[in-house]
Amino acid sequence: MDPVEMRLVWQAPSRWRGVGDRTVPRRPVRVLLHAGCARQEHEFLGRLLQGGCGALAVFDGALAVKDLPAPTLEGQAVVLAPWLPAFWGGGPLPDLKPWRKRGIAAGVLLCLGPSAEPFDQVNRGIDEAKEAGAAFVLPSPLSLPPEDRHRVYDRLAGEGGDEKLENLLFHTDLGQLATELEREASRACRRVGLPEGLPGPATSITPRGTFAAGAQLLLWARRLDLLDGVSSAGWQLRRAAQALLASRRDPQALVAEDNLRVIPGFNPWVEAFARSVWAGSGEPFDEVLARWVAH
Known part of the structure; x- marks a missing residue:
């Protein structure tokens, strides 16, 4: 008997999360949750934050400042408000300024996709993010499976x-368009003075500075891949970023001590x-930035 050819599959018993299953992990984790979940799980989310976990809340529904428990660590909680062009059903951004008083970084997830006058739309999104009080912007390609494009068409x-x-939705190189829109978003962010990248969430074992520094390296690793293709050095940045996050060391302290080389992957x-x-x-x-923002 050959178990491979017989296509034997072992079905693991499903384990549902019960009402009483609210154990906070011993090792702090980062959780991503939607607005509705943040409201429903307010008490458990508060326990997670008290236990040193980090939370990234997506502002995709009604969410008041009081719905998110106050963080106990710097950068422990981050709020991300999605921005979409009106072409894809996007609406106005919520006011993000009140979150600062709560000690929570609030930014905008700029969703990039095909639309009428897409470059103007990106600049409009950055301007709206600035007016809404965003602390940062995270440009990201919009996932557009064929069924969604057919529905819009x-x-x-x-x-x-x-x-x-039809040409816009089905005969456009969506990957190349997303890259050009992301580069336009970077130019617009520099124009209005908004930083790019994700500043958190931090945990009790990974400080905000470590997470933000690693996220910056990962962001530019991806952009180097987009610029240089198979010859990209982005893999070196990616390897170093993962090692930095695993080390949990403070990068600014390492820079001040001229000691970054103690982290694996940090070659010259x-x-x-x-x-x-x-x-x-x-x-x-x-040099990389100049190539990225060049027209």
């Missing part, structure tokens, strides 16, 4: 069809890039 094209809309080029990207200027980051 059927709604907007009518019975007679729309060749221009990665160390120079990390120092310059965390400082906001310097080589080799300036």
Whole structure:
């Protein structure tokens, strides 16, 4: 008998989370939750934060400041408000300023996708984020499976069809368009003075500075991949970022001590890039940034 050819499958018994199953993990974790879940699980979320866990709440529904328990650590809780073009059903951003008084970083998830005048839409989204009081912006491609594109086309094209809309939704290189829109978002963020990237959530074992520094390296690793393809050095940044997060060391203290090389993966080029990207200027980051924001 060959178990592989017989296609034997062992079905593990399903384990449902019961009402009494509210144990806070001993090892702090980061949780992502939607607005409705934040409201419903307010008490348990408070216990998670008290236990040193971090929370990233997506502002995709009604969510008041009081619905999210007050964090006990700097950068422990982060709120992310999605922004979509009106073409995809987006509405106005909520006021994010009150979250600062609660000690919670609030930013905008800028969803990038095809639409009429897409570059103008991206600039409009950044301007709206600035007006809403966002502390940061995170540009991200919008996931658009064919069924969603067909649904939008059927709604907007009518019975007679729309060749221009059809070309936009079905004959456009969506990956390349998303890259160009993300580069435009970076130019717009620099224009209005909004930082890019995710500043948290931190946990009791991974400080905010460590998470934010690692996230910056991961962001630019991806952008190097988009710029340089298979010859990209992004894998070096990615490896160093993962090692930094695993070490839980304070990167600014390591920089001050000239000790970044104790973290695996921080070879001379990665160390120079990390120092310059965390400082906001310097080589080799300036060269990569110039290529990224170039028209």
